[in-house]
Amino acid sequence: MTTVEVRSVPTVVGPDRLVTGRYRLRTLLGRGGMGRVWLADDELLGRRVAIKQVVLPGRASEQVRASALAEARAVARVDHHNVVKVYDVVEDAGDHWIVMEPLTGRTMADALASDGPLPAADVQRIALHLVDALRAVHQAGLVHSDVKPANVQLCDDGRVVLMDFGIATAVDDEQTLSSEAMAGSPAYMSPERARGDAVGPASDLFSLGATLFAAIEGKSPFGAGDPFSTLVAVVEARPAAFVNAGPLRPIIEALLAKDPTNRLTVAQTLSALNTS
The missing domain is CATH 3.30.200.20 (Phosphorylase Kinase; domain 1)
Structure with missing residues (x-):
């Protein structure tokens, strides 16, 4: 039959x-x-x-x-x-x-499109909230897999909310470059995920670094005009030039390390943000 x-x-x-x-x-x-x-x-x-x-x-x-x-x-x-x-x-x-739950405000992507780069003090505050959110996500045994400005809600009361767990996976799952893995945005994807390697919490930290770069510089650090060229840049190229980052630059650079073992951890990122 x-x-x-x-x-x-x-x-x-x-x-x-x-x-x-x-x-x-x-x-x-x-x-x-x-x-x-x-x-x-x-x-x-x-x-x-x-x-x-x-x-x-x-x-x-x-x-x-x-x-x-x-x-x-x-x-x-x-x-x-x-x-x-x-x-x-x-x-x-x-x-x-x-x-x-309904959320007030607008996404970071909408804020950047409307107003341009965010003030450094705001980016630092947003970063602290997002790192805390990722700590909870990772402690729950998950990798979000799609951290990017469009998935960060900036609420009217100052709350920062990580959204859209549509391609989240368990920490011990192996992801490959399937259509599901590619559902995220190439400009905010970690190099290991772009290569089709297994990913873990460090992958979210790279995406956080790309998101913070966009927040303070007004553009993705690796956007190259088309998805394939952007993926190549994520894997091989240095990020775009820093202009506005100031004391946040070394933190963002450390989050954008190509090798996940060289990236800041959640705890290290929180410590760096609190002392910058």
Whole structure:
């Protein structure tokens, strides 16, 4: 008997759609290669939530469901003020949704696009929050695998939140340069991940360094115009010239070491940031 694989075709959704008879979509907050995030009203509990429609083009429905559950379970393993909170995973009309806390403010990527490089004092404060978040992520046995400005939310109250665990993996998993591993942004990918080697917590520290470089210099340290050239630069090239980093420069440079064994650890990064 021939097995028919059901492909997942995401429903085109818009404002006012009611998901699972409970979550009323209001405003599209953002979109990426693996999902669309909406601000919604939880009509059962009378509260605002963020809800992500998981989109993996060309994948079977069961693969999309597994991806949604994996992301939710990854975030659920981390209980930290600087990591986004997940409330639920639901299915509606064949679509899979992750229900999360709503966040105020804007992403670091949006802030950089609108305002340019951030002040050094702000970058140092943001860095401390992100390192603390990564410490919690790694202690939970995870590698985030996609630290970048678009996944850092700068909230109105000063809170800094690491988001989007869609390609997070367990620390002892081996990653190769598959389509899943490539789902992140090449400009913020660690050299070992770009080469298809196994990655660990040090890979997140490299991505943090690239993110901090972008925050203070206004651009990726390795952006080369196209994904392939950018990956080559990540593996082989020195970062772009520092202009604004000041005392943060040696910290960022140490995070961007090509050899993961030469990179600052979480503890070393916290110490350096607190004394810079």
